Amino acid sequence: MLTLDLTGKRALVAGVADDGGFGFAIAKALIEAGATVCVATWPPALNIFLNLLERGKMDESRKLKDGTLLNFEKIYPLDAVFDTLEDAPQELRESKRYKDVGDFSIAGLAARVQADFGAQPLDILVHSLANGPEVKKPLMETSRAGYLAAVSASAYSLVSMVRHFGPLMRRGGSVASLTYMASERAIPGYGGGMSSAKAALESDTRVLAFEAGRKYGIRINTVSAGPYASRAASAIGIIDNMVKYCQTNTPLPEVLEAVEVGHATAFLCSPLASGITGATVYVDKGYHSMGMAVDGATVPTFGA
């Protein structure tokens, strides 16, 4: 039988702070496939996340197919807009949510993972994080600072993570990130430079796949997910409309579930996908293939 078997593999999933987003679903899928999973969490969300876990508030989502509860091997702090601790402003480093967590930079995370598990402990790295402080503003109204912040947190963070974690990854390893088709089509409402950040992320995926493929023998892909009402997506303000629109107009007229993104990402990170790198893989119920909406008043509905 062909199986998706990640037994003996270790993954780091960056961008998990609750059980309602793609990061959690991916971590769960990797664990179901036999991997051990560490997660990295944004410091402002870290305590709440640890609290929810401790108080059993996520036990339902933690339930695995065999009835046991999933456990993360480690939960690290990570603020992916900082490559080194020195890059973080003093004021932030001394602020309530950051001051006691240790080195929360990308380099700091890589050093911690190495200290905990040795020189080359990773097979899978997942980048499931994004932030655009002006996401609600149209691109034309977005400030330079807001635009650059979106690209820094949501795209450059992948470049930096591949630079810092490439040397920690075993040959045959795999990196995956999450993107959105606003990178290639205009999606009104997905503003603040987030569309630009996703375009950069997809382009960088191709270039990093070449560079890291040659240097470390690892693969790099990005999953273009359909709209899903996670915490981050709710900040966009129109996510419910986006979900409804897609549900109505996709070839498979159903709401996308996080588990579907989890499974596809686990596949991409598995040896079964050893020939796939530099790719943008759509997990969106087929929405990307459509050229016309079917729910408009001017368009007849075809079996919808």
Ligand SMILES: NC(=O)c1ccc[n+]([C@@H]2O[C@H](COP(=O)([O-])OP(=O)(O)OC[C@H]3O[C@@H](n4cnc5c(N)ncnc54)[C@H](O)[C@@H]3O)[C@@H](O)[C@H]2O)c1
């Ligand atoms: N939800 C959607 O509709 C959708 C669609 C396509 C792609 N995506 C992408 O999926 C990925 C995961 O998002 P999600 O929708 O599952 O939401 P989510 O809220 O579960 O994940 C986003 C995570 O990013 C973290 N984060 C924000 N700024 C950070 C920083 N500076 N350093 C470290 N972590 C930081 C947040 O704490 C959060 O845990 C993102 O890249 C997002 O753009 C989402």
